[in-house]
Amino acid sequence: MAPLRAVAALALVTAFAAGCTRGSEAGSAATVSDSKAGCPAVLAKAKAAVKAAEDVNAAWDGPTTGPKAATGKTIVYVAQSMTNPGVAGAAEGVKEAAKAIGWKMRIIDGQGTPAGIQAALSQAVAVKPDGIVLSGFDPKSTAQQVAQANAAGIPLIGWHAVDAPGPSTDPKLFSNVTTKVQDVAKISADWVISQSNGRAGVVVFTDASIPFAKGKSDLIEKELAVCSDVKVLTTSNIPIADASSRTPQEVSALLSRFGTKWTNSVAINDLYFADAAPSLRASGKQGNGAPFNIGAGDGDPSAFQRINSKQFQTATVPEPLSEQGWQIVDEFNRAFAGKPASGYVAPAHITTADNSGGKSTWDPKGYREAYRKLWGK
Template identity: 30%
Template sequence: MFKFRYKALAIAALALSLSACATSGGTATPTASKGTYDPQFTAKVQADVDQYKAAQTTLPPSGGPKAVPGKNIAIVTITLAETGAKTITDALTAAVQDIGWTSTVYDGQGSATTANDKMQQAITTKPDAIVLVALDETTVGAGLAAAKAANIPVACNACWDLSSADTKGPYADVQPALSLFSDMGKASAEYAYLQTQGHPKFLTFNDPALSNLIARTNGFDDFMTECAAAGGDCSVVANTPFQVANVTTTLAANAATAAQANPSFNAVWAGFDFAGLQIINGLRQAGLVPGTTNQFMVSANGDGENIKLIASGGYQKATVAVAFKWGAYANIDDLNRIFAGQPTVDQNVPIRLFDQSNADQAQDGTWNGDADFRAAYLATWKG
C-alpha cells in the first residue's frame, strides 16, 4: 500500500475500490520457475483456496468499551464521486450514527489542495477526531500537521501502511490491516495456479504507486517465490503497470497491446476489479474475448459487475472481496477505544474468494463478511 500520489481526480480506491487506471505499459523481465506440477505444493495451495472460499464467520472483537458519549467526528474523503470512497464514507457516517455520535463529511473532490483545505476547515470546528478516506501523508501532510498541533486524533481507511503501534505515526488508527491486502493478491494468484493445473503464465496489471494495491502485488510476488521454491512452473510473461488516473482512458489499449505481444499467457492477474473490467474491454477489442483459448482473469475487491461476470461463466473466473464496510465500523470502534483510554485492536476485517461455485453468496457485490458485524459492534457499544 504505497504512498498515494495523485493530481486532480486520481482517485484512490479502494481499490477500496478503490478504482484504478492505466498509463501505459512496460514489460517486466519475465520471472519463472521451471519445474513441474508439484503435488505437495499444489495440496497446500488447494487448502489455502478452500479456506479463502469458505464462509468467513469470525466476529469483530468483543470486550471493548461501552460507547463514550458526545463525540463529534469529521470525515474527510478523497472524493464522493468515486464508488468505493463513497461506500466507505457512507459506512463511516452510519457507524457514527450507530454509536450515538455526530459527524460532518468533507469532500476532497479528488484534489490534494482541496482535501488539505477541508481538513483545515474541519479542524476549526474542533472535532473530537478526524477520519480520512483514501488520503495519506503525502497528500494531506499539512492537514495532518494541523490536526496534530490541535491534538485531534486522526484515523484512516485506505492508507494501511502508515500507522505505528508505538507512535501511531500520523494516524491514531488504520483499518483494515496491511496484511489483508497482501493476502488478497496471493489468494487470486493461488486460484489461477489451480485453474491452470499448476502452470500459470501471467499477464499482470496493477498500479505501482497506491499503498493497498502495492500490497496486493507483494502478495502475488510472495506466491511466485513460493512456487519457485517448490520447483513449480509459474511465470510472469509480461507486467503492465498503470496509474489510477488513467484506468478508463489507456488501460484497455495497453492490455490489448500486452496480450497481442505475449500470446503465450494463460492467466491475467489484475490488482482490482474495476481495472479488470477495462482490461477485459481491451482484450475484447483485440478479438481475444470471447475466444477459444483457456485464458481467464482473476482480480480482487468483489465488485458487483465482476461478480455477475464470474457467475455467468465469463472471462473473469474469481475475485477476492474485502469487507470495506466492516472496516469503516472498525475505524469507529478503535476511535471509541482511544477515547476510553484503551489500545486499538485487530478488528478481524475479512476477505473471501468468490468464483462461479459460490458467487451466489457474494451479495451482488456488497459482501461484507458472513457474520453480522454491525450487530456485534452495537452489542459492544451499548454495553
Template identity: 30%
Template sequence: MKIINIAASALLAAGLSHYHAFAQPAAQAVQAAKQPLSQWQKPPSAPPAQEGKTVYVVTCTSQGIGCVRAANGVKEAGELLGWSVRVVDGKGDPGTWNGAIQSAIAAGADGIVIDAVPPMLVGDALSKAANAKIPVVSIFNPVPDADSSVFAFVRPEHKRQGQLLAQWIIDDSGGQARILLVEDRQFPELAERVAGFKAEIAKCAKCEIVGNIESTIGTMAQRLASAVATELTRRPAVDYIAAPFDSNAFFVIEGVRQAGLKGKVKVAGYEGDPQAFEAIRNGAQAVTVANPAEWMGWQAVDELNRAFNGAKAVNMPIPSRLIDAGNVPDTKGWTGDVDYKARYEALWKRR
C-alpha cells in the same frame, strides 16, 4: 516406439511432480479461503459510547467503490451513536485530500477518518490534526513500521490477500499461468498486495508474470481499458490479468473485451465489490479476494470511540474471503458472512 513411450511417461511424471509441488498445496489454501466466516473476531469490550461527535470521512475517490462502501459504513455506524458524519470525495487527488483534512480541522471536527488515503501523502495535514488533538483513523492503509500520528489502522491483511490471489491462479491454471499484472503504486496497501502476489507466484516454476501495466485511480477510467487491449495484442500468451482492486478490474474487463479475448483471459481482483460479484456471475471476472468494506467503516467508528474515551487502539485486521464462480453469494458485494452490525451494537450497548 517403446523408447518414445518411456520418454512420454517421464515427461508426464515430471509434469505431475510439478503439479503436486505447486498447484496441489495452492488448491488446499484456496478451498480453505473460500469457506464462509463462522465467527466474529471480537475486539475487547468497548468503552462507553460517546455521543454528539462530528466526524469527517475523506475518501480516496468516489470512483473507488470500496472507498465509498467503507465511508457508508462509517456514516451508518456513526449515526447510530448520534454522531454527525460528513463524507468528502477525495477525487483521487492528494491536494484534495490535504485540503479536506485541513477543512475538517478548521471546522472543529472531533475525529477524522482517512479512507484509503495514503498517510505519507497527507503528512502535514495529519500533523496539524495531531496538534489540534483530533484523532485520525485510517481505513485500508497498512500499519506502518515507524511511529504514526494516525490513531488506529483498520485494514485486511493485504500481503495475505496477494498470496491468496496467486494461489487461486496457480490452482486454476494447474501451475502454468501467464499473467499480466496491473499496478497502482500510489497506495501502500496495493503495494503490499503486489508483494504478496509476486512472492507466491515465484514459488510456481511454470508460472510467469509476463508484463506490467501502471495505472492510477485518477486516470483508470480514461486510460486503462485501451492500455490493457494494447498489451494483450503485444502479449498474446497472457491468460490471466491481476488487477489491484475491483473498480480497476472493471476497466480491465473492458480492455479484454476490446481485444476480443472475453472468455479467453481471466480477470482477477480484490475487495469483493457489488460490480465484481455481478461480473463473476456473468463470466467477465473470474475471482476476487473480498474484504467487507462496510465492516471496516463500523470498526473505524469503534476505534474513534476508543480515542474519544482515551483508550488504546485495537488495530485488529479485518478478515478476507476468496470468491469465484463456485461460491459467489447472491448478495451485492461481500459484507462478511456474520452479523457484525448486531455484534457492534451489542458491544456499544445499543441493543
C-alpha cells in the same frame, strides 16, 4: 489501495501453461488436466487457502471485548472522493455504525484533488469534532492539517491511509483500517495456482509509479514463483492515470505475443479489467474463459458485476467496506475511552460468481451484532 479505485479501469490478462487443456467455462477451469502440476505440495496448500477464503459463513473473528459506548460524540469523515467506490462504501459503514452507537457523523468530500482534500481536512479540524477519519488519501499530503489535528488532541483514524493496518506514529494515527497487503497478495496468487491446477501463464498488471502498488505486485509474483509450473509471462506496467487509454492496446499486444500461453491475470486493482473487455471480445475471447482474471484488492460494485455476469473477471479479493466502517467507529470508541486500538485486521476473502450470492459488495456476517454487544447497544 483506495485511491486506485477512483481512477478508471485497467486491463486484464491471463496465462496458459504448456500441457494444460481448459474448458471455456470458468466453472470448469479447475479441472484442467489429468497431468500432475510441478508443485503438488504448494497446490494442495493453495487449494486449502482458497477454500477457506471463499467461505461466506465464517464466524466473526473480531474483537470480543472493549469499552461501552461513549455518548454525545461527533466524528467527521474526510473522503478522498465520494465518487471512489471504496471510500464511499466505507463511509456508509461509518454512517450506519455511528447511528447505531448514537453519535453524529458528517462527511466532507475532498473531491479527488490535493487542494480539495487539504481544504476538506482543514474544514474538519476547524469544526473541532471528537474524531476525524482520513479516508483513501496519504496523510503526508495533508501534513499541515494532520499536525493541527494532533496538536488539538483530535484522534485520527485512517481508512487505507497508510500501507499497514493498526496504529501509526508517522503520520500519527490512532489506527489505520485496511486489510494486509501481504494477505491480499498471497491469496490472489494462491487463487491462480489453485484455479489453474498449478499450471498457468500469468500476466500481472501494476502501476510501478505507486510504491504501494508495485510492492503488492512484487509480492504476488514472489508467491506465484513458489509453483514451478506457474510462469509470470510479463509484468504489464500501466500508470493508473493512463489506464483507459493504454489498456486496450496493451491487451491486444499481449494476446498477439502470448496467445494461449496467457491463461490467468492478476491486477493490483479490479478496475484494470474494465478496459480489457473490448480487446478480449475483439480477439474472440469468451467472458467466462481464459484468461481468468482476479483483482488483488478492493472489490467495488463494478467488479462484482463483471464477476456475476462472467464477463472477463472471475474473482476479486474485496474489502469488507461496511464492516471496516463499523470497525472505525469502534476504534474511535476505544480512543475516547483511553484504550489501545483493537488490533483487528479483517481476513482476506475471495469472491466468485459461485459465492457472491448475486450481491455487489462483500458484507461478512456477525460484525454488527458483535459491535452492538461490545457497545451495550
